[in-house]
Amino acid sequence: MIAFQQTEEQPMVDGERAFREGGAGPSGLQAGYAPAPESSAAGDPALSPAIDKPILEIEKLSLWYGKKLALKEISLEIPAKQITAFIGPSGCGKSTFLRCINRLNDLIDDVTITGRILFEKGDIHDPSVEINALRKRIGMVFQKSNPFPKSIYENVAYGCRIQGIHKRSLLDEIVERSLRGAAIWDEVKDRLDESALGMSGGQQQRLCIARAIAVEPEVILLDEPCSALDPIATAKIEELMEDLKKDYTLVIVTHNMQQASRVSDYTAFLYMGELIEYGLTRQLFLNPMKKQTEDYITGRFG
Numbered sequence: 001m002i003a004f005q006q007t008e009e010q011p012m013v014d015g016e017r018a019f020r021e022g023g024a025g026p027s028g029l030q031a032g033y034a035p036a037p038e039s040s041a042a043g044d045p046a047l048s049p050a051i052d053k054p055i056l057e058i059e060k061l062s063l064w065y066g067k068k069l070a071l072k073e074i075s076l077e078i079p080a081k082q083i084t085a086f087i088g089p090s091g092c093g094k095s096t097f098l099r100c101i102n103r104l105n106d107l108i109d110d111v112t113i114t115g116r117i118l119f120e121k122g123d124i125h126d127p128s129v130e131i132n133a134l135r136k137r138i139g140m141v142f143q144k145s146n147p148f149p150k151s152i153y154e155n156v157a158y159g160c161r162i163q164g165i166h167k168r169s170l171l172d173e174i175v176e177r178s179l180r181g182a183a184i185w186d187e188v189k190d191r192l193d194e195s196a197l198g199m200s201g202g203q204q205q206r207l208c209i210a211r212a213i214a215v216e217p218e219v220i221l222l223d224e225p226c227s228a229l230d231p232i233a234t235a236k237i238e239e240l241m242e243d244l245k246k247d248y249t250l251v252i253v254t255h256n257m258q259q260a261s262r263v264s265d266y267t268a269f270l271y272m273g274e275l276i277e278y279g280l281t282r283q284l285f286l287n288p289m290k291k292q293t294e295d296y297i298t299g300r301f302g
Helices: 094-101 133-136 152-162 168-181 199-213 229-244 257-263 282-285 289-297
Strands: 032-034 054-065 066-078 083-087 111-119 138-141 220-223 249-253 267-272 272-279
Touching: 032 220, 054 094, 054 133, 066 094, 066 111, 066 249, 066 267, 066 272, 066 282, 083 257, 094 138, 094 249, 094 257, 133 138, 133 152, 133 249, 133 272, 152 168, 152 199, 199 229, 199 282, 220 289, 229 249, 229 257, 257 282, 267 282, 267 289, 272 282
Parallel strands: 032 111, 083 249, 083 267, 138 220, 220 249
Antiparallel strands: 054 066, 054 111, 267 272
């Protein structure tokens, strides 16, 4: 089985006031998946913001790598066509949580998952769910841009070809629409046949976003998409995210709290695998309900 190596998360810079400046595994469980007991997060106002139209509902999600507990009974709802950011120090489980949403952790040996993840009211772990179809609906952009060693055109068209679309005129339309959607069409329209490996880092990341939206997902997961980019490229990605949320639900993991405060509508703070606080971004950064959240966003630890 192919294992996806977990990328290390970047530590934050101490002292940043983000908004103003910009165990053991369960005995007897086998590696795999088990259903969740009823969620208990609804009683805690720090964990239960009012979500009108949740597209994702997570209920008491726990995950172990072998005997190491990585996520502990996380329950929350993610709103449709909004940007939800996950913040927290390195190793707190942000990327692990993100990979649960489209079942990438299934590819890792000796992983045990309990709880439920409902996508549009359907359990993503239901035996009837076809994983490739799920990942078409829930796309992912990784921390390090990963264009294929193909032309710019073929990078965007790749997923459509896998789905059986081969008509050139239709592919042309999809490629242009996707590159425009990723705000990179004007930069590459005259060199679509050139290798994607010759693009800048920021361009490659936007190309990966174009490749993700070419298959028309409903949710896009972004795992620290700007961590390796310069400020100018980062600003372009952030502007793009604001445009994309008109059509897609975005879930972003970031070590940069200023970025979370700038781009997200909701923010969740994770610490050592637990959800500490979740709510509207402005409220969480300016008036957090938990002291632990306040200590983190003001740089007292992290």
